[in-house]
Amino acid sequence: MTERHTQLLGIVAAMGGFLLAVSAIPPGWYGVPALDSYVFDPGLGSPLWIHRTVMPVVSVLGVLGLFLGLLGLLRRDWASAGRLRRWSGVIALVGLGGLTVTTPILAFGAFGDTGTDTVLALVGVVLGGISVLVLTIALVFLGLGYVRTTRPLLGYVLGGVVVVLPLVVYVAPDTMATFAASLPVALAAAVIGHDLYHRPEPLPRYIGTDVE
Incomplete structure (x- = not known):
């Protein structure tokens, strides 16, 4: 992947x-x-039309942008990453890929319209829940891997979003919980995008042992 492509994915992530x-x-x-x-x-x-028609499309594009940003991070650093960063990155990408698939199902599907729609929506909920669990665990290890590099901020952001997100949801009013949850994700995406855009070259080899 060329540096230009990496920079483009940084913009997409943000x-x-x-x-x-x-x-x-x-x-x-x-x-x-x-x-x-x-x-x-x-x-x-x-x-009301914006809420029902435009915002679901925006949410799908948002999750897709996050997926492409994480893919760009994984591709950029693959050559210099150790086993921890590589495998946790792949698993995180699988989890985020599951959310990328389920977001359109949940955004445009509806319970109860038809039997097929209900089943599809249930599949989306189950797959989405599994994807969130996989992504959460993988991000913790991916963050640990990046903390041990020469640019630990990426690690703190990747691992920190797992901790901060449920905290802001807990303290936020119910009517703002979803918006509050989106803010740490958006901040993490901005940090990743900034790093990809301004430093498109592979991250220097990690600090520590070969199992990084």
Whole structure:
């Protein structure tokens, strides 16, 4: 992968985090009313239309951007990474890939519309839960691997998001929990994107033993 491609993936990673945060903005902030009944055909361009049509697309693009950013990080540093960074990176990519697949299912699917839609939505929930678990564990080890390199900030960010995310969800009001959860992810994506863009060359070999 050329340095130009690495820089492009850095931009994509940062944009992915930004789009994910945008998609998580509470609907009331951009004028979605609290309705007692379901509106089947909200007006084009209305806040309710944005919430139902635009924001799901934005969330899908956001998760895809995160996936490509992590792929760029893994590809850039593969040659100089030890076993810990390589394998945890691959597993993290598998977990994030699962979320990339399930996000459209959950964003555009619906429980109860038809039997097929319900089954598909349930599959999305289960696969999404497994993907989150796999990604969480892998990020801890990937962060540990990067902490032991010459640029430990990447490690602190990758591992820290696993700790910070549930904390901000716990302290945030229920109406803002999703948006609060998106913020540490967006920050981590920005740090990764910045590193990929400004330092597209492979990360210097780690500090420590060969099992890094």
